[in-house]
Amino acid sequence: MRYAYYPGCSLGRSAWPYDASTRAVSEALGLELVEVDDWNCCGASEYFSLNKTAAYALVARNLALAARQDGLKQLLAPCSMCYLNLRKTDHYMGKYPKLGKTTNAALAAGGLNYTPGSLEVRHLLDAVVNDVGLEAIAAKVTQPLAGLRVACYYGCLMVRPEFNGSSFDDPEYPIQLDRLMQALGAEVVDFPLKAHCCGGHMTQISADTAFELIRRLLHNAAEYQADLIVTVCPMCQLNLDAYQPQVNRHFKTDYHIPVLYFTQMIGLALGMAPERLGVGGEFVSAAEALAKIGETFEVAPAGAPARRKRDEKALPMPGQKGEA
Amino acid sequence: MSERVGVYVCHCGSNIAGVVDVEDVSRWAGENLDDVVVSRDYKFMCSSLGQELIEDDIKKEGLTRVVVAACSPHLHERTFRRACASAGLNPYLFQMASIREQVSWTTQDKAAATAKSKAMIAGAVERVKLHQALEPNEVPVNPNTLVVGGGIAGIQAALELADAGYQVHLVEREPSIGGHMAQFDKTFPTLDCAACILTPKMSDVGNHPNINLLSYSEVEEVSGYVGNFRARVRKKARYVNEADCTGCGICIDKCPKKVVDEVFEAGLGYRKAIYRPFPQAVPKFPVIDRESCIYFERGTCKACEKFCPTNAIDFEQQDTALDLAVGNIILATGYDLFDSRKIPQYGYGRLANVYTSLEFERLCNASGPTEGKIVLRDGVTQPKSVAIIHCVGSRDKRHNTHCSAICCMGALKFGHLVMEKTGAEVYSFYIDMRPLHKGYEEFYDRLLEEGMHFIRGRVAEVTDAARQPGEEGKLIVQAEDTLLGMQRRVPVDMVILMAALQPRADAKDVGLQFGISCSMAGWFTERHPKLDPVATMTDGVFIAGTCQGPKDIPDTVSQGAAAAARVQGMIAVGSVEVEPVVATIHEERCSGCRICNNLCPFNAIDFLQDKAVSYVNAALCKGCGTCVAACPAGAISGAHFSNEQIFAEISGLLYDVVRGNGAKALLPVEVPA
Numbered sequence: 001m002r003y004a005y006y007p008g009c010s011l012g013r014s015a016w017p018y019d020a021s022t023r024a025v026s027e028a029l030g031l032e033l034v035e036v037d038d039w040n041c042c043g044a045s046e047y048f049s050l051n052k053t054a055a056y057a058l059v060a061r062n063l064a065l066a067a068r069q070d071g072l073k074q075l076l077a078p079c080s081m082c083y084l085n086l087r088k089t090d091h092y093m094g095k096y097p098k099l100g101k102t103t104n105a106a107l108a109a110g111g112l113n114y115t116p117g118s119l120e121v122r123h124l125l126d127a128v129v130n131d132v133g134l135e136a137i138a139a140k141v142t143q144p145l146a147g148l149r150v151a152c153y154y155g156c157l158m159v160r161p162e163f164n165g166s167s168f169d170d171p172e173y174p175i176q177l178d179r180l181m182q183a184l185g186a187e188v189v190d191f192p193l194k195a196h197c198c199g200g201h202m203t204q205i206s207a208d209t210a211f212e213l214i215r216r217l218l219h220n221a222a223e224y225q226a227d228l229i230v231t232v233c234p235m236c237q238l239n240l241d242a243y244q245p246q247v248n249r250h251f252k253t254d255y256h257i258p259v260l261y262f263t264q265m266i267g268l269a270l271g272m273a274p275e276r277l278g279v280g281g282e283f284v285s286a287a288e289a290l291a292k293i294g295e296t297f298e299v300a301p302a303g304a305p306a307r308r309k310r311d312e313k314a315l316p317m318p319g320q321k322g323e324a
Numbered sequence: 325m326s327e328r329v330g331v332y333v334c335h336c337g338s339n340i341a342g343v344v345d346v347e348d349v350s351r352w353a354g355e356n357l358d359d360v361v362v363s364r365d366y367k368f369m370c371s372s373l374g375q376e377l378i379e380d381d382i383k384k385e386g387l388t389r390v391v392v393a394a395c396s397p398h399l400h401e402r403t404f405r406r407a408c409a410s411a412g413l414n415p416y417l418f419q420m421a422s423i424r425e426q427v428s429w430t431t432q433d434k435a436a437a438t439a440k441s442k443a444m445i446a447g448a449v450e451r452v453k454l455h456q457a458l459e460p461n462e463v464p465v466n467p468n469t470l471v472v473g474g475g476i477a478g479i480q481a482a483l484e485l486a487d488a489g490y491q492v493h494l495v496e497r498e499p500s501i502g503g504h505m506a507q508f509d510k511t512f513p514t515l516d517c518a519a520c521i522l523t524p525k526m527s528d529v530g531n532h533p534n535i536n537l538l539s540y541s542e543v544e545e546v547s548g549y550v551g552n553f554r555a556r557v558r559k560k561a562r563y564v565n566e567a568d569c570t571g572c573g574i575c576i577d578k579c580p581k582k583v584v585d586e587v588f589e590a591g592l593g594y595r596k597a598i599y600r601p602f603p604q605a606v607p608k609f610p611v612i613d614r615e616s617c618i619y620f621e622r623g624t625c626k627a628c629e630k631f632c633p634t635n636a637i638d639f640e641q642q643d644t645a646l647d648l649a650v651g652n653i654i655l656a657t658g659y660d661l662f663d664s665r666k667i668p669q670y671g672y673g674r675l676a677n678v679y680t681s682l683e684f685e686r687l688c689n690a691s692g693p694t695e696g697k698i699v700l701r702d703g704v705t706q707p708k709s710v711a712i713i714h715c716v717g718s719r720d721k722r723h724n725t726h727c728s729a730i731c732c733m734g735a736l737k738f739g740h741l742v743m744e745k746t747g748a749e750v751y752s753f754y755i756d757m758r759p760l761h762k763g764y765e766e767f768y769d770r771l772l773e774e775g776m777h778f779i780r781g782r783v784a785e786v787t788d789a790a791r792q793p794g795e796e797g798k799l800i801v802q803a804e805d806t807l808l809g810m811q812r813r814v815p816v817d818m819v820i821l822m823a824a825l826q827p828r829a830d831a832k833d834v835g836l837q838f839g840i841s842c843s844m845a846g847w848f849t850e851r852h853p854k855l856d857p858v859a860t861m862t863d864g865v866f867i868a869g870t871c872q873g874p875k876d877i878p879d880t881v882s883q884g885a886a887a888a889a890r891v892q893g894m895i896a897v898g899s900v901e902v903e904p905v906v907a908t909i910h911e912e913r914c915s916g917c918r919i920c921n922n923l924c925p926f927n928a929i930d931f932l933q934d935k936a937v938s939y940v941n942a943a944l945c946k947g948c949g950t951c952v953a954a955c956p957a958g959a960i961s962g963a964h965f966s967n968e969q970i971f972a973e974i975s976g977l978l979y980d981v982v983r984g985n986g987a988k989a990l991l992p993v994e995v996p997a
Contacts, residue, residue, distance in 0.1 A: 162722075165722075170668055172667070172668060172669040172785070173668030173669045175668075190674070192671075192785075192787040192788060192789040193787070193789050216789070216791055219789075220789045223789070
């Protein structure tokens with residue numbers, strides 16, 4: 001099984017454990033990922049409301065690059081936002097020929113062109129569950145996640161909108177991640193808010209709004225006594241994990257729920273070393289939860305990529321102090 | 325001798341004349357088409373005066389062929405054929421050109437419409453000259469009728485026919501007749517109890533000398549044609565001898581095996597392995613459910629047999645097959661309830677106190693599992709607040725696009741019953757209120773008076789995840805109140821889902837079996853949606869009730885009665901004319917390849933083993949022409965659709981090309997540049 005792979009910006013930095021675990025696990029599961037050569041940012045959630053043509057062209061450039069790579073017909077994205085943007089662009093370029101024309105005109109400036117429908121954009125979870133298959137995965141499990149209570153969190157973008165019923169899971173109440181976690185031996189708790197919003201970038205715009213959305217999710221997971229939350233999206237992971245201490249301060253609560261990627265869970269169940277999967281890179285430590293299945297690991301593992309070096313000729317950012 | 329053709333162009337008010345220059349068309353036909361001796365246009369050809377015009381011309385001008393250019397033959401072919409016949413002309417020496425449906429309604433371009441009308445009339449004229457006089461066949465009608473489905477529609481139809489003195493075979497799949505209506509508690513808007521009005525009819529069916537009730541039976545095979553159908557019915561083994569059983573019910577009391585009753589109690593109650601779905605069941609004889617019976621599983625038990633005072637239990641009983649000869653068939657096979665699990669965000673199957681509408685009917689019903697007490701899934705606690713969600717699986721692109729027609733009124737009824745029995749607050753979440761029929765709007769007013777709360781908005785989700793104080797331990801219903809323009813979260817103890825009415829899961833197979841078609845969704849298709857709602861395109865097969873589309877009890881009963889009236893009409897006449905427009909196989913050219921046998925959509929072609937040739941049953945043939953086109957030997961000819969007739973029509977349609985005048989020949993003279 002060979003796929004074009006679009007990691008997206010998050011996986012290069014804050015979500016590096018997602019990238020590390022994805023690469024480790026895909027190898028073990030026989031998913032061959034060919035990274036899209038010279039890919040760029042998908043524009044995330046905001047750009048589409050600022051400049052439509054530029055936003056579509058930004059995404060379409062990735063589609064065009066992936067489509068011209070040798071014979072690849074499927075494009076995998078691990079990040080829900082990237083997945084949505086890629087899928088949306090492919091869908092609307094086909095549905096609205098005018099948009100397709102404008103976008104391709106923009107791409108032509110870079111010598112590129114994309115024919116809508118020539119790639120099938122898929123989420124990593126879709127490929128894992130439906131192409132590898134749960135039985136095949138279960139057969140490879142050496143360290144079942146038995147006794148671990150997990151809340152499966154899908155967020156809002158992976159299965160919505162449906163784009164003519166092409167979602168691989170129920171858009172209102174998805175279950176594929178639940179099935180996967182069960183196949184790994186974990187105990188999946190009921191998590192009614194599984195497809196509710198994590199707040200996305202609202203932490204930057206209106207922190208109070210975002211904190212309330214995050215609190216609901218943490219509260220719901222705690223109510224069902226989940227040991228940890230499993231996510232499929234770097235944005236969800238960041239909000240629930242990195243902002244958890246701030247949410248606790250804001251509401252005077254004391255939640256301590258680690259948030260891991262589903263690829264990390266697969267890796268652990270396949271007996272991989274936690275460090276290789278980036279486990280330990282989370283803010284809210286998963287050490288206590290994972291001790292339930294006998295995993296021990298260094299809290300701050302090596303392997304986090306060094307901060308990108310600034311161009312030596314670059315001028316300092318406003319307010320930047322100290323060493324360049 | 326050349327034919328004398330009359331051409332009549334209809335204005336259809338402004339329907340045709342608004343787009344087609346009818347005077348020009350009629351003048352052109354009279355001047356240019358060979359053998360046309362009369363050509364007229366008229367405001368409404370279908371009116372008596374229009375018909376008289378044709379009749380007079382046939383008599384005075386000696387017309388031998390008639391062409392009417394008007395609407396679709398579906399509507400008025402019969403009218404004009406009759407006009408021809410009454411003037412002494414064989415009705416099949418007539419042809420219609422559809423210049424309304426196929427011309428004036430499809431375009432605004434007057435020049436093109438006028439040109440196309442001329443071409444179509446030219447085609448009809450060329451064709452009609454080659455028509456042959458045909459005589460319809462007449463077949464007798466068997467006065468017995470098969471009614472399939474013993475819900476209220478089938479019951480009504482059977483009783484109407486039986487009371488009129490005709491023999492009816494009523495086939496019901498379940499052990500008792502009664503259908504969904506027997507499961508209901510009260511009926512809207514009058515709130516009379518469903519059983520009180522239904523059971524008298526059920527016992528009438530059970531006791532009627534003219535009704536042969538075949539419960540726990542299914543139709544397996546249907547053959548034949550209008551007036552002369554044969555149906556094979558499989559009577560499933562009850563393991564209870566109907567001749568000996570008194571219906572005392574001791575066997576049921578003594579049976580040690582209790583299982584969830586997924587059919588009659590909608591999964592909310594229990595029944596024994598030997599059971600009668602409900603106390604007033606007709607027939608009264610119980611049935612042993614082989615799947616759950618201890619004897620059939622382990623080979624011992626037979627408690628029912630030991631205690632039966634009349635030795636009516638028979639574990640050796642086998643399914644039996646019955647062959648019935650009937651003249652007409654009424655299908656009243658009903659509906660299935662939408663599976664609410666398909667909308668997981670409403671929590672059905674996950675959150676205990678979310679009920680379906682059918683479950684709630686049983687909950688509310690005095691003969692139901694709680695004897696009519698409205699309680700939560702724990703079986704004890706009365707709800708203090710109840711939410712009713714409308715349109716669950718209806719008016720939803722992801723599931724069914726249709727409106728299920730009964731849910732608004734059902735929700736009002738439930739609201740009334742909840743308030744009356746428990747005093748709980750009731751919240752109805754609706755998209756639109758649709759209390760359409762007599763007395764319904766008044767019932768809605770009554771519930772507004774009684775204090776039921778109405779929130780306009782489709783529910784986003786039902787959750788047990790509390791967010792605010794007061795929500796703990798409750799089911800929270802979240803919806804956008806589209807009248808207030810804000811999100812609302814209503815904490816309640818119980819949620820009732822008004823699940824959609826859907827076509828039966830096997831509707832398409834049943835349709836195929838009886839030779840009738842279904843809509844894309846699976847509802848049986850009526851002959852005409854407005855003017856012929858209970859007949860189908862297959863003569864002698866009628867439909868009634870919810871198998872045709874969602875409807876309430878009054879509409880269902882009306883259709884049952886209407887279908888019976890149609891059947892009575894067929895029986896009263898005693899014979900039926902069969903269209904002579906059929907295919908004929910020329911035996912000497914048939915190679916016996918049987919390609920046509922399976923292609924025929926009406927099962928009209930048999931294979932004669934002795935002669936090794938295929939044979940068309942004229943009574944079944946609809947003249948569709950599929951076999952004619954498919955026969956590799958050209959051994960089949962379709963009356964009224966011979967090759968010569970079709971080629972003549974085509975050459976007429978290509979008038980301008982054939983005459984070498986180019987495409988402009990048919991256009992009116994003053995064409996704007």
